[in-house]
Amino acid sequence: MQFLVVGQWQGSASSRAMRLGDGASAIAADLPRASTTVIDVPAGAGDRLETAIARYTSVLAVADRVAEETAVASEPVLVVGGDGASVLGATAGLGPDTAFLRIAGSSGFRALNRAQPVAAETAVLRILVDRPDDLFPALPTLPASSIVLAGVRGVEESEANALDRAGIVHLDVDVATPDAIAAAVDATGAGAVFVHVDLDVLDPSEVDGLLEPVPFGLDGAGLVERIQAATRGRRLAGAALTGFAPVDPDRAVDDLGVILRAVGALTSASRAA
Secondary structure, eight states, rough: EEEEEEEEOOOOOTTTTHHHHHHHHHTTTTTTTGGEEEOOOOOOOOOTTTSTTTTHHHHHHHHHHHHHHHHOOOOOEEEEEEEEGGGGGTTOOOTEEEEEEESSSSSOOOOOTSSSSGGGGGGGHHHHHHHOSSSSSOOOOOOOGGGGEEEEOOOHHHHHHHHHHHTTTTTTTTOOOOOHHHHHHHHHHHHOOEEEEEEEGBTTOOOOOOOOOSOOOBOOHHHHHHHHHTTTTTTEEEEEOOOOOOOSHHHHHHHHHHHHHHHHHHHHHHHHH
């Protein structure tokens, strides 16, 4: 597996978003250097250019750079973010036989409205499935039938209704068992899967470095079990792990055990494929 470290913060809605760059760097320190590439992230916030996405120019620049690196990779790529929108460019090469599994506490399906621009990570799934043609024009649109969203909690009713209308399977955290996730991925008919793990799926007792902690999430072992269930028997087309925002280096070390087990589950799936 090859690793792309993407310390993007511009896609986050948090006032503490720059901690996400520190989180990506902390994880990168434990990755094999020979297989790791660091993507330069713009220093500035960027301009929305009257789009529905806040800081659009910076998010677009990073997505294009990730897409370029993914296109020339000789092995499956694991994007280590950064905010949840760091995943965007990694989907550029996904084929029609690939399911997209998002394991996250949030839906990523906020509405896109130019009058009220949103942070890219809050609408990342919407961007991938249903967006204006001029927004991220180099990225493919993923069919809703290939999407599985698992582990969500506290999703607004409007977003849940929008997911239903789009035909996206979404499993709340209390029903997103390993077997349920495996069955949902099986139902897409895909032979390969791309797995995006956003760490907000974890319970705050497991990881301290979360910008928007929400109780009643998964534990670390449960996350690993769900990754294994989703990837068992099918090719891993790529992956992303996003959302680590440690308060300081010492507390980052305390969190890394849980995070690196998830990274290990993804790399093991890549080797098995």
